[in-house]
Amino acid sequence: MKNWLNDAVVYEIYPQSFYDTNGDGIGDLQGIIEKLNYIESLGFTAIWLNPINPSSFRDAGYDVTDFYGVDPRYGTVDDYKALCDAAHSRGMKVIFDLVAGHTSIDHPWFIESAKDEKNEYTNRYIWTDDTFDNSEGIAGYGQRNGNFIKNFFWSQPALNYGFANPDPDKPWQLPVTHPDCVATKNELKRIIDFWIDLGTDAFRVDMAQSLIKGDKEGTYLKAFWNEIRTHMENKNPNCLLISEWGLPTKAINSGFHLDFLLHSMISAYTSLFRYEKGRNTTRRFVGHSYFNKDGKGNINEYLDRFLYDLENINGKGYIGHITGNHDMQRLAYGRTPDEVKVAMTFLFTMPGVPVVYYGDEIGMDYIEGLPSKEGGYNRTGSRTPMQWNDKKNHGFSESDTPYLPTDNREGAPTVESQEKDNESLLSLVKELIKLHRSNPALWAEAGFKVISAGYPFIFERFDGDKKLLIAINPSDKNYKCDVPVFDKVVLSQNAKAENGRLDMGGVSFIIAEI
Numbered sequence: 120m121k122n123w124l125n126d127a128v129v130y131e132i133y134p135q136s137f138y139d140t141n142g143d144g145i146g147d148l149q150g151i152i153e154k155l156n157y158i159e160s161l162g163f164t165a166i167w168l169n170p171i172n173p174s175s176f177r178d179a180g181y182d183v184t185d186f187y188g189v190d191p192r193y194g195t196v197d198d199y200k201a202l203c204d205a206a207h208s209r210g211m212k213v214i215f216d217l218v219a220g221h222t223s224i225d226h227p228w229f230i231e232s233a234k235d236e237k238n239e240y241t242n243r244y245i246w247t248d249d250t251f252d253n254s255e256g257i258a259g260y261g262q263r264n265g266n267f268i269k270n271f272f273w274s275q276p277a278l279n280y281g282f283a284n285p286d287p288d289k290p291w292q293l294p295v296t297h298p299d300c301v302a303t304k305n306e307l308k309r310i311i312d313f314w315i316d317l318g319t320d321a322f323r324v325d326m327a328q329s330l331i332k333g334d335k336e337g338t339y340l341k342a343f344w345n346e347i348r349t350h351m352e353n354k355n356p357n358c359l360l361i362s363e364w365g366l367p368t369k370a371i372n373s374g375f376h377l378d379f380l381l382h383s384m385i386s387a388y389t390s391l392f393r394y395e396k397g398r399n400t401t402r403r404f405v406g407h408s409y410f411n412k413d414g415k416g417n418i419n420e421y422l423d424r425f426l427y428d429l430e431n432i433n434g435k436g437y438i439g440h441i442t443g444n445h446d447m448q449r450l451a452y453g454r455t456p457d458e459v460k461v462a463m464t465f466l467f468t469m470p471g472v473p474v475v476y477y478g479d480e481i482g483m484d485y486i487e488g489l490p491s492k493e494g495g496y497n498r499t500g501s502r503t504p505m506q507w508n509d510k511k512n513h514g515f516s517e518s519d520t521p522y523l524p525t526d527n528r529e530g531a532p533t534v535e536s537q538e539k540d541n542e543s544l545l546s547l548v549k550e551l552i553k554l555h556r557s558n559p560a561l562w563a564e565a566g567f568k569v570i571s572a573g574y575p576f577i578f579e580r581f582d583g584d585k586k587l588l589i590a591i592n593p594s595d596k597n598y599k600c601d602v603p604v605f606d607k608v609v610l611s612q613n614a615k616a617e618n619g620r621l622d623m624g625g626v627s628f629i630i631a632e633i
Contacts, residue, residue, distance in 0.1 A: 121564060122357070122359060122376065123164075123165075123212060123320075123357070123359075124321075124359060124376060124377055124437050124472050124563060125437070125562050125563045125564050126164070126555075126556065126559070126562045126563070127164045127165050127212070127472050127563075128162060128163050128164050128165070128467075128472075128473050128475075128552050128555060128556065129163065129164070129165045129166070129167055129214065129439070129472060129473065129474040129475070130158050130161075130163040130165070130166050130167070130474075130475055130477065131166075131167045131169070131441075131444060131445075131474060131475065131476045131477060132151060132166055132167065132168050132169065132477050133146075133169045133445050133476075133477060133502055134146050134147070134148070134150075134151065134168055134169060134171055134180075134193055135179075135180075135192070135193075135502075135522050136477075136502055136503060136504045136505060136515070136522055136523060137150055137151055137154065137477060137504075137505050137515075138150030138151065138153060138154050138505060138507070138515060138516075139515060139516035139517070139518065139521070139522075140153060142516065142517045142518050143192070143516075143518060144516050144518030144519075144520045144521045144522055145192045145193075145516075145522045146193075146504070146505075146515070146516075146522065147192065147193050147194050147198075148171070148189070148193050148194040148198040148199060148201075148202050149194060149198060151166070151168070151202055152198075152201060152202050152205050155205055155206060155209060155211070157534070158211070159209045159211065160549075161480065161545075161548065161549055161552055162549065162552035162553055162555075162556055163211065163475070163552065164210070164211055164212065164556070165211055165212035165213070165214055165320070165321070166206060166211060166212075166213055166214065167214035167216070167323055167474070168213070168214065168215060168216055169216050169445055170183065170216045170218060170325075171189050171190060171193045171199065171215075171216075172184070172185060172186060172188060172189065172190060172218070173185040173188050173189070173190045173191075174190055174223060175223040175224070175225045175274065176493045176494075177223065177272060177274045177275075177493065177494050178271065178272050178274070178275060178493070178494040179445070179492075179493040179494055179495060179502070180216075180493075181218050181271070181275070181325060181494075182218075182221075182222065182223035182224075182225075182272070182274055182275050182494075183218050183222050183223055183226065184222070184223045184225050184226045184227075185226070185227075186222075186310045186313075187310065187313055196317065199317055199318075200317045200318055203317060203318025203319065203320075204318060207318065212320035212321060213318060213319055213320050213321075214319075214320065214321040214322070214323050214361065215314050215319045215321070215322050215323070216322075216323050216325060217310070217311070217314075217322040217323065217324050217325065218325045219278070219307055219324050219325065219326075219327070219330060220270045220277060220278055220325065220326050220327075220329040220330050221269070221270035221271065221275040221276055221277050221278055221326075221329075222275070222276065222278065223274060223275065224260070224274045224275075224276060228240045228243045228244070229243075229244060229267075229276055231243075232244045232246070232263075232267075232276075233260060233261030233262065233263050233267075234261065234262055234263060235262040235263055235264070241299075242279055242293065242297070242299035242300070243278065243279060243299070243302075243303060244267055244268070244276045244277060244278060244279050245267065245268040245276075245277050245279045245291070245292075245332070246263060246265040246266065246267050246268075246291060247265045247266045247267075247268075247289070247291050248264075248265055248289075248290065248291050249264060249265060250264050250265055250266060254266060254289070255268065256268045256269070257269055257273050257276075265291070268332075270326065270329055271326065272494060277329070277332075278303050278330070279293065279299065279300055279303055280295060280300050280303055280304055280330045280331055280332075280343065281293050281294050281295030281296070281297055281300035281331060281332070281339075282294065282295070282331070282332045282333045283295070283331055283332065283333045283334035283335070283336075283338065283339045284333050284334075285333075292332070292333075295331060295339055295343070304343070304346075304347075307347070308347065308350050311347070311350070311351060311354070312354055315351070315354055315355050315358050319358065320357070320358055320359070321358060321359040321360070321361055321376075322351075322358075322359075322360055322361065323361040323362075323363065323379075324360065324361065324362050324363060324375075325363050326363060327344070327362035327363055327364050327370065327375070328340065328362075328364050328366075328369070328370075330343060331343055337369055337373060340373050341372065341373040341374065344360070344373045344374035344375065345373070345374040347360065347374070348360050348374040348375075359376040359377070360374065360375050360376050361375060361376060361377045361378070361379070361439070362375040362377070362378045362379070363379060363381070364378045364379075365378070365379065365380065365381035366378070366428075367380070367428040367431075367432050367436070367438050368427065368428050368431040368432060370436075371431075371432040371435050371436035371437075372431070372432070372435065375436060376436050376437065377436055377437045377438070377439050377472060378436070378437075378438065378439065379439040379441055379444075379474065380438055380439060380440060380441065380471075381441070381444075381446075381447075390408070390409060390416065390417060390420040390421050391408065391409050391410060391416075391421050392408055392410055392443075392450065392462070409421065409576075409593060410454070410458065410461065410462045410465075410593045411593065411594075412458065412593065412594055412595040412625070412626060413594070413595075414574050414593075414594030414595065414596050416593070418572050418573060418576050419572050419573075422569065422572055425438075425469075426569075429470060429567070437471055437472050437563040437564075438470065438471035438472070438563075439471060439472045439474050440466045440467075440469055440471045440472065440473050440474065441466075441474040441475075441476065442462075442463065442466060442473075442474065442475045442476050442479040443476045443479055443501065444474075444476050444501075445476070445498065445501060445502055446498050446501075447498070447501060448485040448500070448501055449476070449478070449479060449483060449484060449485040449500075449501050450462055450463075450476075450479050450482075451479070451482040451483060451484050451485075452484055452485035455626070456482055456543075456544050457612065457613070457626045458593065458626055459482050459544055460544060460547050460612055460628070461591060461592070461593050461612070461626055461627065461628050462593070463544070463547065463548060463551060464547075464551065464589070464591060464610070464612075464628040464630070465576075465591050465628075467551040467552070467554075467555050467561070468551075468555075468561055468580060468587070468589045468630065469567075469578075470563060470564075470565065470567045470580070471563055472563050473552075473555065475548070476501075477505055478505055478506065480544065480545055480548040481506065481532040481533065481534055481537050481543075481544060481545050482532045482544045483503070483505075483506055483526065483531075483532060484526060484531070485500045485501050486499075486500040486503050486524075486526055487500055488500075489503075489523065489524070492522070492523055499523065502523060503523045503524065503525055503526060504516065504521055504522060504523060504525050505534075506525060506526060506531060506532060506533045506534065507533060507534050507535065508533050508534065508535040508536075509533055509535070509536070512525050513525040513526070513531070513533060514533075514535075532544070547610075550610055551610070554609060554610065554630070558585060558587065559582040559583070559585055560580045560581050560582040560585040560586060560587050561580055561587065562582065565580050565581060565582040565585075566579075566580065566581040566582060567579070567580060568581070570588075570602065570603075571600065574592055574593070574594045574596065574598060575590045575591055575592035575598050575600065575621070575623045575627075576590070576591045576592075577589070577590045577591075577600070577602060577621075579603075579633065581633075586632070586633040587609070587630060587631065587632060587633065588602060588603060588605050588629075588630070588631045588632075588633050589628070589629070589630050589631075590602070590614065590621055590623060590627075590628065590629045591628050592614070592623040592624075592625070592626065592627045592628065593626060594625060594626070595625035595626060596625055597622070597623065597624050597625060598621075598623045599620065599621065599622050599623070600620075600621050600623070601619055601620060601621075602616075602619055602620075602621050603619065603633055604618070604619045604633075605619075605631040605632060605633045606631070606632045606633065607631065607632050608629060608630070608631045609630045609631060609632060610628075610629070610630045611627070611628065611629040611630065612626070612627050612628050612629075613625065613626060613627035614627040614628060614629040616629060616631060
């Protein structure tokens with residue numbers, strides 16, 4: 120099942136923090152359009168936008184008030200179409216962030232649903248039968264006698280797609296076949312059609328596993344998402360479905376084309392980049408990250424799960440390797456630039472689709488101690504404005520009150536400074552993308568063989584007569600090891616190779632042609 124994701128390299132943009140063109144302190148769609156040349160120059164083939172719909176912004180746009188519009192802070196629907204057209208003219212795809220499982224409490228549907236009298240939207244959300252029945256849900260809201268079920272924050276009521284196994288003692292739990300649940304699903308299809316018509320190339324579905332309640336076996340979710348996928352294929356066979364699930368085997372076998380690995384979902388994947396998350400913002404690993412200089416991580420914890428997923432999605436879909444995202448601490452947090460380079464090399468050479476969170480290509484840091492902004496809480500420090508140069512607000516905005524403060528510490532990385540430095544992280548990312556794009560052995564469907572799992576981690580990627588050897592040593596220890604004979608070194612850091620013998624210095628990597 121090859122599609123445009125097979126050789127894609129994706130760039131995630133948090134719109135409000137990317138580039139402000141109108142001086143209001145908030146990034147906008149015109150800002151993204153103006154920076155497409157930069158994104159293209161790095162070699163990215165697709166951009167993923169975090170939500171741009173009108174919102175209450177209690178959860179940074181993931182609390183939608185209108186699925187058919189663009190929030191005025193970002194621009195207009197016409198601006199979105201112009202962005203798609205501009206991206207397509209450069210051969211790039213646009214991925215739209217689809218919040219399918221919930222809305223804001225301020226959405227007109229929910230306002231109607233919260234009324235006492237029955238109406239078209241009474242069952243658009245999940246409500247219990249009685250406010251005082253000690254049941255689950257958020258109590259004491261609106262005229263309606265009942266509690267509403269939330270999907271994330273209290274202010275994000277769950278849309279009603281039905282329950283897999285409704286409890287007969289809870290008649291408010293409707294089956295997925297109930298006409299009102301089917302109506303919710305059909306509305307989702309109309310929303311998808313609207314954005315496809317504007318030029319959308321893929322949908323990244325927020326909390327994709329949350330729509331059908333109580334579906335422990337995943338049977339109903341699988342049927343649901345396969346129905347959505349069939350609908351999309353009939354509308355535009357090249358428009359793809361991407362999930363925020365964190366469990367590729369379940370997601371891909373439920374109809375998605377790609378699932379992101381999330382470092383915070385399960386321990387096997389978290390083991391790569393373990394950091395404490397919470398009120399304590401000290402730079403402390405939870406357990407031992409494999410990408411830590413202490414060399415106490417365990418790559419096998421990750422590999423066992425990864426190889427399981429790789430086998431179970433073979434020929435059906437892809438795994439997305441992310442540098443980070445808007446919900447987790449940045450890759451550079453607590454790491455030196457050389458350490459980040461090793462991690463980047465791993466992410467760009469493993470089987471799957473590389474996804475870079477804006478600013479990670481220059482090593483932007485997680486900013487500790489920021490007050491919560493629009494529901495960010497401890498995620499706020501990963502959402503600070505893009506650092507373009509050393510001018511006001513690092514070139515993000517001319518406003519005296521930017522969306523969030525930029526990193527004003529001495530030596531904070533910028534695009535401008537790193538573009539002038541051939542040894543910078545940005546320069547390496549360009550080289551990695553160029554190598555990835557030009558070499559089918561690094562594409563998502565190319566072969567993968569583990570040679571040595573430990574420090575260093577050594578593996579092969581291959582496609583036809585193209586074969587690469589990759590060795591990764593995130594630790595500060597030196598290792599010498601025998602490997603298959605190779606033709607030439609393509610990229611390296613602190614590593615030497617001669618006559619099938621690798622000398623891997625501390626915090627090193629090497630990519631060689633076999």
